Amino acid sequence: MIRTRLLALVALLLCGVASAQQTGLLYDPEPPANSAYVRLLVAAEGAPMSLTVNGMARGSALAAGVPGDYLVLPAGSHKLRLTAGRQVLETTLEAPAGKAITLAYTSRAPGSQPLRFEDKANTNKLKAVLTAYHLAPGAGPLDITAGEKAQVVFPAIAEGASVSRPVNPLNIGFGLAANGAPLATPSASLTMEYGGTYSLFILPGKDKPTLKAVLNRVERYTGTP
Numbered sequence: 001m002i003r004t005r006l007l008a009l010v011a012l013l014l015c016g017v018a019s020a021q022q023t024g025l026l027y028d029p030e031p032p033a034n035s036a037y038v039r040l041l042v043a044a045e046g047a048p049m050s051l052t053v054n055g056m057a058r059g060s061a062l063a064a065g066v067p068g069d070y071l072v073l074p075a076g077s078h079k080l081r082l083t084a085g086r087q088v089l090e091t092t093l094e095a096p097a098g099k100a101i102t103l104a105y106t107s108r109a110p111g112s113q114p115l116r117f118e119d120k121a122n123t124n125k126l127k128a129v130l131t132a133y134h135l136a137p138g139a140g141p142l143d144i145t146a147g148e149k150a151q152v153v154f155p156a157i158a159e160g161a162s163v164s165r166p167v168n169p170l171n172i173g174f175g176l177a178a179n180g181a182p183l184a185t186p187s188a189s190l191t192m193e194y195g196g197t198y199s200l201f202i203l204p205g206k207d208k209p210t211l212k213a214v215l216n217r218v219e220r221y222t223g224t225p
Contacts, residue, residue, distance in 0.1 A: 036095035127166035188213035
């Protein structure tokens with residue numbers, strides 16, 4: 001019964017993700033009930049970084065500003081190591097059972113540790129859940145706007161913060177504004193579906209922060225730790 005409830009919770013948390021993850025076999029194993037779901041993003045500009053978890057390579061190299069898929073990890077302590085040439089970032093993670101978290105590195109300086117966010121569940125199959133993350137140090141509070149009329153969806157998001165809300169699933173573009181004034185940065189668009197979960201990342205740019213929109217994804221689970 002406990003196992004069933006935990007799996008149901010994770011299904012709600014990552015609702016809408018399964019349709020976007022890699023297609024596996026019909027009988028791919030189910031993740032254990034105590035699994036944690038962890039994704040990494042390197043917001044700081046630079047070369048792609050390779051990831052190892054407990055000394056084993058996981059996933060593809062992480063390009064700057066591009067989130068990885070959620071990794072399926074056993075709950076408990078894990079050693080994460082990101083490398084790009086001589087750049088090395090090491091983190092000890094206590095992964096929580098039945099939770100999904102995002103780790104975002106806003107610096108590549110030696111000893112830098114990621115911002116940690118616990119991602120929100122989608123409990124309403126008639127809505128989509130949209131989460132915004134402000135990962136652009138020095139940019140100050142920023143608004144995220146939607147549509148041609150630049151309606152404010154998330155007002156004055158503080159640096160290093162994340163905010164979530166349920167929204168109607170639409171095909172819509174998003175932009176950035178500061179103190180009500182739109183920023184001349186490329187917009188990001190999403191085609192959302194009922195029950196889905198999506199992310200908007202405010203990232204550092206050369207002159208102004210940029211915005212990236214993604215559908216949340218989970219790696220294919222094959223039973224390998």
